[in-house]
Amino acid sequence: MLHPVGKLPASVYWRRRLVLLGVLVVLLGGGGWGGYLLVTRNASAATPSAAATRPAGTPALERVVPPVTALLTPSRPAAVIPSVAPRTPPAPKPGGPCSDAMVGVAMRAPATVAVGSKPTFTLLVANVSAVPCVRALDKGLQELVLLDAQGHRAWGSNDCFPEASSDHRLLAPHQMVAFPIVWGGLTSSPGCKTPRVRPHPGAYVLRGRIGGKASANTPVRLS
DSSP: OOOSSSOOOOOHHHHHHHHHHHHHHHHHHHHHHHHHHHHHHHHHHHOOHHHHHHHOOOOOOOHSOHHHHHOOOOOOOOOOOOOOOOOOOOOOOOSSOOGGGGGEEEOOOSEEEOOOOOOOOEEEEEOOOSSSSEOOOOOGEEEEEETTTTSEEEEEEEESOOOOOEEEEEEEETOOOEEEEEEEEOOOOGOOOOOOOOOOOOEEEEEEEETTEEOOOOOEOOO
């Protein structure tokens, strides 16, 4: 094979062999490339594109799955607290009992009292409501108290000579009743348990009450 034998020169035989070898290479290369193209074409035909496989009219992902904000649980509304109107107290019944709010209590007394004298103080009780009402004005419910400048008790009208009575009165609107009470001019204590003496001169205040309703302080000077 390596040493051709024939009538022609050896170089002729070698050229023929090279040409034949080149033809074989071209044939083999062309066949392989054609096979590759054939296989690729078949694979492309067998595998549809993603766009072709999705049916027409299929919604996009964002149309199928709602956004996260749509899935959040809505916040509960704040509780509404109903407004409550203030209760209006019932109007007093005409002819019923006079409550402490329906009466006013005041004192009438001289501005200056001589030490050792026996002045008269007056307890004033009035119906300050707009309807008539009944109030207990018993003597045991009436009381006057004399206090010194330090607030110490100097005298009380019920300390030594308490009185008892039954006095229920129908008071018309704005009607006032007066109860004069005489002071003996001496000190006293509840139950009259301390010696009674003349108080020292100076500034004092007088306070009156009827049951649970008390008056404001009324200044009195002893001289």
